[in-house]
Amino acid sequence: MMFLSGAAFVCGASYLQRSLPLHPIEATGDIIHRNIHGAFVYGTKLEWSVLDALFYGILVFGVAAALLLRRALRVVSRKESALRGDDRF
Numbered sequence: 721m722m723f724l725s726g727a728a729f730v731c732g733a734s735y736l737q738r739s740l741p742l743h744p745i746e747a748t749g750d751i752i753h754r755n756i757h758g759a760f761v762y763g764t765k766l767e768w769s770v771l772d773a774l775f776y777g778i779l780v781f782g783v784a785a786a787l788l789l790r791r792a793l794r795v796v797s798r799k800e801s802a803l804r805g806d807d808r809f
Contacts, residue, residue, distance in 0.1 A: 728778050732775075736756050736771070737756045737759055740756075740763050740767075741762050742759065744762045745762065750763055752768055
């Protein structure tokens with residue numbers, strides 16, 4: 721799941737680099753700049769707010785998925801050790 725979260729972030733960053741203007745455009749409101757992998761791109765405040773929310777959502781999802789996977793593997797390991805009669809856990 722962490723891999724999928726990272727892949728989504730990289731795809732999103734490359735999409736931004738290709739789709740947003742490289743120079744500010746005051747008529748459309750694209751005046752707030754961000755550095756995306758070494759290239760400055762300009763967007764509106766709403767675009768950056770949505771993208772920040774998506775980034776942090778992906779981050780939380782990835783961490784939660786990793787914790788759930790860790791817990792699931794620990795439960796499986798305990799069941800297997802109980803079947804073997806191993807008292808490590």
